[in-house]
Amino acid sequence: RKEVEQDPGPFNVPEGATVAFNCTYSNSASQSFFWYRQDCRKEPKLLMSVYSSGNEDGRFTAQLNRASQYISLLIRDSKLSDSATYLCVVTGMNRDDKIIFGKGTRLHILP
Amino acid sequence: DAGITQSPRHKVTETGTPVTLRCHQTENHRYMYWYRQDPGHGLRLIHYSYGVKDTDKGEVSDGYSVSRSKTEDFLLTLESATSSQTSVYFCAIRIGAGASGELFFGEGSRLTVL
Numbered sequence: 001r002k003e004v005e006q007d008p009g010p011f012n013v014p015e016g017a018t019v020a021f022n023c024t025y026s027n028s029a030s031q032s033f034f035w036y037r038q039d040c041r042k043e044p045k046l047l048m049s050v051y052s053s054g055n056e057d058g059r060f061t062a063q064l065n066r067a068s069q070y071i072s073l074l075i076r077d078s079k080l081s082d083s084a085t086y087l088c089v090v091t092g093m094n095r096d097d098k099i100i101f102g103k104g105t106r107l108h109i110l111p
Numbered sequence: 112d113a114g115i116t117q118s119p120r121h122k123v124t125e126t127g128t129p130v131t132l133r134c135h136q137t138e139n140h141r142y143m144y145w146y147r148q149d150p151g152h153g154l155r156l157i158h159y160s161y162g163v164k165d166t167d168k169g170e171v172s173d174g175y176s177v178s179r180s181k182t183e184d185f186l187l188t189l190e191s192a193t194s195s196q197t198s199v200y201f202c203a204i205r206i207g208a209g210a211s212g213e214l215f216f217g218e219g220s221r222l223t224v225l
Contacts, residue, residue: 043217044154045216046214087153101154102153
């Protein structure tokens with residue numbers, strides 16, 4: 001099993017729809033989880049951290065399911081500007097713990 | 112803005128020449144990283160640093176060396192560039208609670224080796 005797995009997509013979603021991605025991880029000792037957004041030919045940018053209790057930021061909701069070892073990202077009322085690649089990131093608490101990036105899920109919002 | 116800049120942003124060079132990429136930060140963060148990103152591979156860690164003169168290898172370190180003589184600068188050197196090192200290179204700094212903080216990336220350095 002890969003350390004971090006994401007569906008590469010692309011997800012083609014009409015504007016205004018709700019879309020959700022999952023990201024599975026293999027190391028049950030993982031402690032920190034993040035979602036990043038990357039636009040074409042740009043650097044990854046932090047979208048949101050994922051907390052154990054789940055968290056919401058506007059139209060974006062992130063959740064962590066430790067029992068099944070996955071994190072999720074839900075985007076409501078999707079906008080054309082949400083088109084990007086979404087990367088999940090998993091790491092531990094110690095300096096030597098690896099920071100594992102998923103390969104990303106591509107999202108295309110259709111007008 | 113995490114105060115991280117990379118230079119050069121674009122470079123074309125020939126096989127066998129040395130290349131140095133610079134990552135500069137303005138906020139004295141301890142943890143700094145160099146990644147490369149290629150289609151189909153995602154982000155792969157080359158080298159990382161936990162402080163001045165404290166560096167270690169990542170998963171794709173062959174052909175690369177790094178130096179960190181000052182907190183603010185993390186240099187990545189290709190001693191003898193090869194075409195397989197054509198890539199986009201991202202520097203990142205880690206911000207927040209120790210080793211669990213978020214990464215913030217520079218804008219990237221696009222390197223082409225002919």
